[in-house]
Amino acid sequence: MSSAIPVHCKECSVHNNCVLGHLTPEELEQIDRDKGCSIFKKGQIIMPQGSKPSGVYCVFNGKVKFTRLGSEGRDHIIRLGTKGDLLGYRSVLANESLSASIVALEDTQVCFIPKSLLLNFINENVGFSLSMMQQACQDLGESGKMITNLAQKNVRQRLAEVLLMLNAKFGKDQDDFLDVKLSREEYANMVGTATETLIRLLSDFKIEGLIETNVKRVKLVDEIKLANIAQLEN
Amino acid sequence: MSSAIPVHCKECSVHNNCVLGHLTPEELEQIDRDKGCSIFKKGQIIMPQGSKPSGVYCVFNGKVKFTRLGSEGRDHIIRLGTKGDLLGYRSVLANESLSASIVALEDTQVCFIPKSLLLNFINENVGFSLSMMQQACQDLGESGKMITNLAQKNVRQRLAEVLLMLNAKFGKDQDDFLDVKLSREEYANMVGTATETLIRLLSDFKIEGLIETNVKRVKLVDEIKLANIAQLEN
DNA sequence: ATGTAAACCTGATAATTGTCACAATCGTTT
DNA sequence: AAACGATTGTGACAATTATCAGGTTTACAT
Numbered sequence: 001m002s003s004a005i006p007v008h009c010k011e012c013s014v015h016n017n018c019v020l021g022h023l024t025p026e027e028l029e030q031i032d033r034d035k036g037c038s039i040f041k042k043g044q045i046i047m048p049q050g051s052k053p054s055g056v057y058c059v060f061n062g063k064v065k066f067t068r069l070g071s072e073g074r075d076h077i078i079r080l081g082t083k084g085d086l087l088g089y090r091s092v093l094a095n096e097s098l099s100a101s102i103v104a105l106e107d108t109q110v111c112f113i114p115k116s117l118l119l120n121f122i123n124e125n126v127g128f129s130l131s132m133m134q135q136a137c138q139d140l141g142e143s144g145k146m147i148t149n150l151a152q153k154n155v156r157q158r159l160a161e162v163l164l165m166l167n168a169k170f171g172k173d174q175d176d177f178l179d180v181k182l183s184r185e186e187y188a189n190m191v192g193t194a195t196e197t198l199i200r201l202l203s204d205f206k207i208e209g210l211i212e213t214n215v216k217r218v219k220l221v222d223e224i225k226l227a228n229i230a231q232l233e234n
Numbered sequence: 235m236s237s238a239i240p241v242h243c244k245e246c247s248v249h250n251n252c253v254l255g256h257l258t259p260e261e262l263e264q265i266d267r268d269k270g271c272s273i274f275k276k277g278q279i280i281m282p283q284g285s286k287p288s289g290v291y292c293v294f295n296g297k298v299k300f301t302r303l304g305s306e307g308r309d310h311i312i313r314l315g316t317k318g319d320l321l322g323y324r325s326v327l328a329n330e331s332l333s334a335s336i337v338a339l340e341d342t343q344v345c346f347i348p349k350s351l352l353l354n355f356i357n358e359n360v361g362f363s364l365s366m367m368q369q370a371c372q373d374l375g376e377s378g379k380m381i382t383n384l385a386q387k388n389v390r391q392r393l394a395e396v397l398l399m400l401n402a403k404f405g406k407d408q409d410d411f412l413d414v415k416l417s418r419e420e421y422a423n424m425v426g427t428a429t430e431t432l433i434r435l436l437s438d439f440k441i442e443g444l445i446e447t448n449v450k451r452v453k454l455v456d457e458i459k460l461a462n463i464a465q466l467e468n
Numbered sequence: 469a470t471g472t473a474a475a476c477c478t479g480a481t482a483a484t485t486g487t488c489a490c491a492a493t494c495g496t497t498t
Numbered sequence: 499a500a501a502c503g504a505t506t507g508t509g510a511c512a513a514t515t516a517t518c519a520g521g522t523t524t525a526c527a528t
Binding site (some may be wrong): 069070071072074076090094095100122123128136137143149150151153178192225231232 | 250275282302304305308310312323325326327328330332334356357360363364366367368370371372373374375377378379380381382383384385386387426465
């Protein structure tokens with residue numbers, strides 16, 4: 001981790017897709033006074049599982065994973081975060097320790113907002129408070145979907161779903177590849193399967209013409225068939 | 235569903251374990267004026283998946299399941315609710331349709347609180363607002379745990395965990411049996427497995443002296459061994 | 469450019485779990 | 499009490515997935 005040149009919150013580009021966009025200009029200036037900006041290199045732990053964070057990070061750019069260490073030493077990626085997401089808010093608001101480590105998937109610039117400040121805003125700004133609550137409830141809905149998927153779908157279906165989810169969350173780069181780089185092991189940890197099984201399925205998809213791969217990059221070729229495999233309802 | 239004699243919220247016994255306990259006496263009286271009380275018989279749908287509820291139910295007594303219909307027509311139980319729980323709050327606050335049906339596991343008495351009233355309280359009562367948010371964040375933490383369990387544990391481990399979870403949530407009746415009655419199919423839908431597999435595992439547990447069963451009732455005999463099987467961390 | 473560790477891939481095999489078919493039991497209605 | 503349907507239970511088998519044991523390629527530091 002290293003510190004970085006701070007941007008003024010008022011001019012920050014992430015506003016449109018960030019709950020902090022609901023704060024007043026004065027409140028944003030308050031953040032400016034207290035916040036700390038830092039850069040985490042790819043692979044670095046931003047917040048470790050089990051710790052009680054003293055505030056939240058707002059992602060300025062980059063990508064992160066929320067990864068939970070299960071009892072048998074295997075990791076599971078329960079969520080991904082990107083520009084505009086607040087990291088650790090669940091833990092701060094529930095006053096519980098972090099149930100997952102937050103790790104940088106690429107070099108990631110974040111701003112730290114102390115817990116006290118966040119709670120102030122919630123107390124004083126009803127609009128912000130409501131949108132925080134909405135965020136939590138939406139995330140809860142996502143989790144519910146994930147639970148049903150893990151419980152009812154097989155690995156092939158879940159992989160198709162993960163690929164489409166990545167497309168929805170991160171979009172495509174200029175070459176039409178998914179704009180996020182994940183190792184095979186990380187894919188496996190998202191799908192909830194062994195790395196070998198995941199590799200085999202990815203090549204199956206490649207053979208069937210559903211995707212193309214180029215080292216760490218993946219391109220979705222036939223999204224409709226993928227959606228059929230995933231059996232998406234919504 | 236049938237209507238029931240309303241109890242005054244101020245004197246309601248569920249306060250201690252209910253977010254509504256954070257409301258002022260005046261706010262509770264407001265609920266009294268607007269609320270509707272009803273009883274759902276065992277098996278009745280309280281709120282159907284896909285609908286957008288116009289308010290929430292507060293459980294006065296009884297037990298409910300949150301059950302999601304997956305794409306292959308199989309149900310999955312993602313959560314259970316009991317006295318003091320608010321039903322449908324996630325959907326109301328996220329302004330999304332219900333991702334699961336809420337179904338009575340036994341005769342269940344509930345009070346309906348309109349959405350507008352709930353939002354008023356959130357706008358005007360910071361303490362209540364915060365405790366609603368905490369509730370959402372705690373539920374989110376629970377979901378995360380469930381996700382990791384489904385992804386990393388096998389059926390046997392998950393069954394052990396479900397049994398312990400039921401014990402923690404519902405406790406024991408006077409005969410030391412779990413104070414909740416579920417069919418084998420419902421157990422299977424909680425664990426995320428086929429009914430036949432679940433039945434086999436339950437008899438295994440019985441043979442190994444971990445549990446006793448009596449028709450629909452289950453008694454935990456060796457909670458320590460169950461915890462070992464489930465590999466509980468916390 | 470070269471050595472080394474990590475990541476990726478493949479095959480063989482074992483373990484887990486699901487599916488189907490059917491029998492036994494229980495509870496409810498007639 | 500008989501009859502019906504729903505639930506519970508069992509066995510055989512198939513499908514899915516994990517594990518282990520290797521090879522190959524890639525990325526990166528020196």
